[in-house]
Amino acid sequence: MGPYSPAFRHVFAHLGWEVLVPERPTQDTLSLGFKNAPEFFCAPFKTTLGTYIEALEAGAEVLVTTGGVGPCRAGHYAQVQAEILRRKGYQFEMVVFEPIARDPLGLLRNVRRLNRNRTSIPRLVSLVKEALQKLACIDQFGEELRRLRPRELRPGQAEAVYDQVVQALDAAESRADIERVRRQGLEAFRAVPNDPDRPILKVGIVGEIYVVLEPASNLGIEKMLGEMGVEVHPSITLSGWTAENVVTEVGNSAKRAAAPYLGALIGGHGQESVGNAVLFARRGFDGLVQLAPFTCIPEIVARGVLPAVSRDLDLPFISFFLDEQTGEAGARTRVEAFVDMLWQRRRAKEGAV
């Protein structure tokens, strides 16, 4: 999912596996998934299904994924996907990581199963730490990229630096290595010629985690916005999410901020979407983009209350419910219109001051 493969590859390579990290999902991946999944499953289900098929075709024997306890449907996906794939005649094993608190024994079982090299426990712990460090590092690079995109003098330069440093990170072995790559990476970003004083818009992104993080399933909307002179702030990053959800349950400021509008945990990221919208508004953002897979009920509920947030806190928003039918050109037109409108509002405000 998204640009995070170096972190996961790191752990599994050290456990003694040959890691097949699938290519980033392409149109072919999506078609494979869409062809084999039931119609009303969401885009993340279909995209990951397509990815599994590609991986199995490339010779994968074990699929590793995560579970969950809902109320989002994704908690059931691994089981259903495995069943669909077996029906197609693939032979494989699927290892599903459930939340630790719900199933501690399952975690141990999974670790034993995957620990091919009989790596020692302390080494395992340090592997996980290294992976988390890589995650945090990738997110930091992403932040730099999103800051530079609207400001760089030659379009595309920050993107090139980003691809380079993420690749360098993949090769980093020890914690010191990772730290060195991180510092060099930040250095490289600083060297990108840019105009820090250029007026830019700030737009927050909320929504369901998979479509927010995976550019292939959100039409590269971050890049699209960046190139239109918008600094993009996603409300979810994988390192942040891991810290919140693996260790503790969601109990963050977003939840408190959502309370006046959405009084219950509705599953998925619905509540966070609303809460983060409120937080973005308080931080003076110019606009908000909601990204969700088609038929994602938590996000539909969020979409239902966002107009109230928007009205109360004067934060314009635009929603994208993404499926295989969503075309890039159509989305671009809507995004352009949205950005134009934000600029007009900005100018009107400045005129008023």
Add this chain to the structure above:
Amino acid sequence: MRVGLPRTLWYFTYAAFWRTFFTGLGAEVVTSPPTTRQTLDSGIAACVSEACLPLKIYFGHVIELADRVDRLFVPRLVSVDGRRVFCPKFLGLPDLVRHSGLKLPPLLDVTIDRRRGPLFLWRACRHLGQSLGASSPRIVRAFLAASRAQRAHTARLAAGALPAGATPPSWPRGRLTAEANPPIRVALLGYPYLIFDEYVNLGLLKKLRALNVEYRTVETVPERLLRKQNRFFQKRPFWRYSDLVARAGYHFLGPGWSEVDGVVHVTAFACGPDALVDKLLELEGERKQRPYLNITLDEQSGEAGYVTRLEAFVDTVRRRVVTGSG
């Protein structure tokens, strides 16, 4: 004081309780009329366009009630058994209605959640009663009467009766003759707000009768039999109604097969949980080599398409029964 109950979603399961409760408190209970094209159209206009069909219909019913009542009862239905929760739209219902921008009477909003303790329902009722200014003894009496009414209602459903408020299917004309078309039995699975709403399902119950088909709903399966169905791969569905439908499906496709000749699963357009349950049941039907049909209801309401599929399915099942290959 007039309290409005929208005739959809949980209505067919729990209306007996809430009607009796509010009446016991001295309120007049107003139910929205059965779904019509107009209900659906006004719901579609008022609701998020990406929403599932049942949510749009719910909004239609809310609009029907808007100028007829003093309070609109929109509970946050979270969990009644402490384990399964209702689907996210039930969980966000008061928020969705409150922030819809519609001009509505004040909401009677209370959270129903078994995980808050065994007295969850009584606490919710006390809260409601107090907010309506009723005295404590009166609330207790209303609560007890409502509990009795609910038990009776559940028993009626279990016996195969239609819930109060559902349109009774009139005996259709042009019924097939029993000699040429011996009666068959199907399990009719689906959420109560699809099965018992004649407009939404395009008169499905009536059509089944016309085809000489008897049906068994989810509600007619005793709970102890449902509880036995525990083999959803490794995990049970998280949502209450979906869990019941999936269990009933496994029951009828498995140990309960002697009671039916085929299984029909009625789902709603863009319903997330349904997609999951449907896939599970479809796989189970395939594995057991037993006839399984999915019917998806949508807001376009074109009945020709589904009638053809239903008739073909019924023919197939009947042939299996007649030739004894079931």
